[in-house]
Amino acid sequence: MRPNTDVVSRKLGDRLVVVNLRTNRIYELNSTASRMWELLEKGSNRTEIEETLLDEFDVERSVASAEIDRTLTRFSSEGLIGEREAA
Numbered sequence: 001m002r003p004n005t006d007v008v009s010r011k012l013g014d015r016l017v018v019v020n021l022r023t024n025r026i027y028e029l030n031s032t033a034s035r036m037w038e039l040l041e042k043g044s045n046r047t048e049i050e051e052t053l054l055d056e057f058d059v060e061r062s063v064a065s066a067e068i069d070r071t072l073t074r075f076s077s078e079g080l081i082g083e084r085e086a087a
Contacts, residue, residue, distance in 0.1 A: 001072060001081045003040055020079055027078070032057065033071055040081060046072070 003009070006022045016034035018027040029037055035056065039049045046068065053064050075081040 001040060001046070001076070001083060002043065003037070004080060004082050007080050009037060009041070018080060023079065025078065027080070032067070036068065036071055037075075040075075 004020075004022075007018060007020050009016050009018045011034070014031045014034065016029040016037055018029060018037065019025070020027075032053065035053065036049055039052055044052065050061075050064060050068055053059070053068065054061060057064070059067075072081070
């Protein structure tokens with residue numbers, strides 16, 4: 001997964017604002033979703049995102065895993081991310 005090219009983001013404190021330029025929808029991400037977005041922008045895969053969040057946040061693996069899946073599904077359904085193209 002990776003951010004779509006028609007999506008831009010800007011950091012505001014511990015939150016991130018993401019704008020889908022195609023739909024003109026604006027999203028304000030909380031600190032956890034912001035960190036996930038940053039990791040997606042760096043090219044991290046699902047497993048790397050989970051491991052990083054487990055290191056950085058005080059959360060059980062099952063809770064983190066469910067929240068990551070929920071957030072990635074939401075990002076995808078809103079057109080914010082898409083599948084990484086094969087090289």
